[in-house]
Amino acid sequence: MPFCKQACHYCDFHFSTNLRKKQDMVSALQKELLLRKDELKNEEVQTIYFGGGTPSVLEIGEINEIIKSVDENYRVIEHPEITMEANPDDLSIKKIKELSDSPINRLSIGIQSFFDQDLKLMNRAHDAKEADLCLNEAKKYFDNISIDLIYGIPGMTNARWEENINKALSYELPHISSYALTVEPKTALKVFIDKGIIPNVDDEVAEEHFNILCTLLEKEGFINYEISNFGKEGYFSKNNTAYWKGKKYIGIGPSAHSYDGTKRGWNINNNSKYLRSIKENILPLEEEVLSKTDRYNEYVMTALRTIWGVSWDKIRNEFGTNYYEYLLDQSDRYIKEKLLVTEGDKLSVTKKGKFLCDGIASDLFMIKLK
Numbered sequence: 001m002p003f004c005k006q007a008c009h010y011c012d013f014h015f016s017t018n019l020r021k022k023q024d025m026v027s028a029l030q031k032e033l034l035l036r037k038d039e040l041k042n043e044e045v046q047t048i049y050f051g052g053g054t055p056s057v058l059e060i061g062e063i064n065e066i067i068k069s070v071d072e073n074y075r076v077i078e079h080p081e082i083t084m085e086a087n088p089d090d091l092s093i094k095k096i097k098e099l100s101d102s103p104i105n106r107l108s109i110g111i112q113s114f115f116d117q118d119l120k121l122m123n124r125a126h127d128a129k130e131a132d133l134c135l136n137e138a139k140k141y142f143d144n145i146s147i148d149l150i151y152g153i154p155g156m157t158n159a160r161w162e163e164n165i166n167k168a169l170s171y172e173l174p175h176i177s178s179y180a181l182t183v184e185p186k187t188a189l190k191v192f193i194d195k196g197i198i199p200n201v202d203d204e205v206a207e208e209h210f211n212i213l214c215t216l217l218e219k220e221g222f223i224n225y226e227i228s229n230f231g232k233e234g235y236f237s238k239n240n241t242a243y244w245k246g247k248k249y250i251g252i253g254p255s256a257h258s259y260d261g262t263k264r265g266w267n268i269n270n271n272s273k274y275l276r277s278i279k280e281n282i283l284p285l286e287e288e289v290l291s292k293t294d295r296y297n298e299y300v301m302t303a304l305r306t307i308w309g310v311s312w313d314k315i316r317n318e319f320g321t322n323y324y325e326y327l328l329d330q331s332d333r334y335i336k337e338k339l340l341v342t343e344g345d346k347l348s349v350t351k352k353g354k355f356l357c358d359g360i361a362s363d364l365f366m367i368k369l370k
């Protein structure tokens, strides 16, 4: 849902702050769902995920219309996980109640911080009070709630980060996603940092924050099943786990990505062009067939971030001996440095290697073979 009420300073996702075309967009999404209905052949849809942008800008009627289109055009399992990303400023008491009466059964709420000074720095549309109110209310109706928290925010001390986590824990939620603030090109945050208005993010502080996060959440029984995701047993995101396990998915809407096991597709990231194209019954989709090397690299990158790790058998059987030996060779130094560990069939990051995971993964990438 490519609309947001205001632009967060750090965000480089695709969205528009002009909500005039919202109803047209809902109709176009329904039409895209129809146009692509044969893509899944007869495979079942296991999860539905409303992402953004900000899907919580949708009215309840619009949400129900979209879900109805999925149901009408696809074979959906009996109790699919249906998640909606929501921002606290959209979650009024009325809206939460309406959502709980809809098929949505999981909320992913963009809290980011419980401190106004962090929220202001990031230009979030909500304040700390709204964060607190919406969580208390959402808990009355939803059992499956996740919140997002951002660490490594300039000026955020370890003590304030700890306070933030403890505040999050006080709601006794079953899932927390947490990301380091990253400075993306062409964002307001980058401009402010370049002009010296905001101090730069500090990798060492972010690493300390990450370690604090892991320690406090693991103590409370959360499983760090993906580097940025912590869930209680039975509450891992089924939708996102499917991405990380290389399952197929269809992404609907501007800038949405799809994957069918061999091809990656992405819709145009422009709302007007998307609307025009769908109106003409043309899918605004570009595709690339992933080479074996691309698939190996993607598998290593995503699997290494999860507790399931990289399967040596999968590497040997799916990619062949060349790739297997290459990985053996490349991972050796990290195993010696105790940043990676091999246990049975699984290659995974150690506690010490977690924060460095993406850098390690890129050293394991295959760049020579095609």
Ligand code: SF4
Binding pocket: 003, 004, 006, 007, 008, 011, 012, 013, 015, 052, 053, 054, 087, 110
């Ligand atoms: S609400 Fe989410 S998608 Fe929208 S600008 Fe903020 S971070 Fe980006």
